[in-house]
Amino acid sequence: MQIQLNGEPRDLAPDLTVAQLVDDLGLSGRRIAVERNEEIVPKSEHGATRLADGDRIEIVHAIGGG
Amino acid sequence: MTDFFQDQPLRIAGHAFTSRLLVGTGKYKDFDETADAIAASGAEVVTFAVRRTNLGQEDGPNLLDVVPPERFTLLPNTAGCYTAKDAVRTCKLARELLDGHKLVKLEVLGDDSTLYPNVVETLKAAEELIRDGFDVMVYTSDDPIVAQELERLGCCAIMPLGSLIGSGHGIQNPHNIRLIIEHANVPVLVDAGIGTASDAAMAMELGCDGVLMNSAIAHARQPVLMASAMKKAVEAGREAFLAGRMPRRQSADPSSPFAGRING
Numbered sequence: 001m002q003i004q005l006n007g008e009p010r011d012l013a014p015d016l017t018v019a020q021l022v023d024d025l026g027l028s029g030r031r032i033a034v035e036r037n038e039e040i041v042p043k044s045e046h047g048a049t050r051l052a053d054g055d056r057i058e059i060v061h062a063i064g065g066g
Numbered sequence: 067m068t069d070f071f072q073d074q075p076l077r078i079a080g081h082a083f084t085s086r087l088l089v090g091t092g093k094y095k096d097f098d099e100t101a102d103a104i105a106a107s108g109a110e111v112v113t114f115a116v117r118r119t120n121l122g123q124e125d126g127p128n129l130l131d132v133v134p135p136e137r138f139t140l141l142p143n144t145a146g147c148y149t150a151k152d153a154v155r156t157c158k159l160a161r162e163l164l165d166g167h168k169l170v171k172l173e174v175l176g177d178d179s180t181l182y183p184n185v186v187e188t189l190k191a192a193e194e195l196i197r198d199g200f201d202v203m204v205y206t207s208d209d210p211i212v213a214q215e216l217e218r219l220g221c222c223a224i225m226p227l228g229s230l231i232g233s234g235h236g237i238q239n240p241h242n243i244r245l246i247i248e249h250a251n252v253p254v255l256v257d258a259g260i261g262t263a264s265d266a267a268m269a270m271e272l273g274c275d276g277v278l279m280n281s282a283i284a285h286a287r288q289p290v291l292m293a294s295a296m297k298k299a300v301e302a303g304r305e306a307f308l309a310g311r312m313p314r315r316q317s318a319d320p321s322s323p324f325a326g327r328i329n330g
Contacts, residue, residue, distance in 0.1 A: 031128055040158050059121070066092045066143070
């Protein structure tokens, strides 16, 4: 299946969870937040949330700003 | 503050702060300089931005390691948002990022070249965020009526610009800042436009409850030294405001007595 990840297309194995995606990206344990189709996916639900074809996923973090 | 005088803390949405200087974390050379400047500023409230994580890059240090949420009150901003919708999404991401943190700095911008606030979208976003339980410190224009409307919606601090973001032009319309302060029942902070220490002191002498700045420190030739200067300027301006300035006079008034002059 294909999703949009931070605005870029990305091919993934079917039935991947948000937690697995975050882990595959090497972001486990990092301070990040995940949004799926413009809705927050709380950390407590990363393991139970399965991605679907066409999902738009945003993964964000804190950077310097004023 | 001096030891014979104890100021009231700056209270925002249930938080109490000793420092009335709030600082950003953008535009620094590196995280060491960021940390040193924040330490020198004495700031307790620190703003940051929310951006897409760079995927597939080396694990660098994280900003939240430099300004840990356990030590600072973090103030996520919505910089770069041009619509209420994007600003609301950004605040929700920030709340998730900081485990339920409710305090945000709302800014909805009008265009790239002025970064002037779009007050129509700002009002819309403020209303939605407050309904959703956020504590909203709001960046706005120096229009006193808009400021009152934002307060009526429930914003916990009103933050008019002194001049354009990153311009360093200081406070262009001190009369409007005064008008906003006179009518406000929530803290008023000048956010944007501060260029140097005297600008920060002026904001506080006008009666502002605090000042928020980033570029004035980060783009100084010596950011850490400027951070220290800003700390003193905000304290000096605050004390001068509370002390009450002398009346202005049209004619001179000697400080030394006339009586007893040797040529009398």
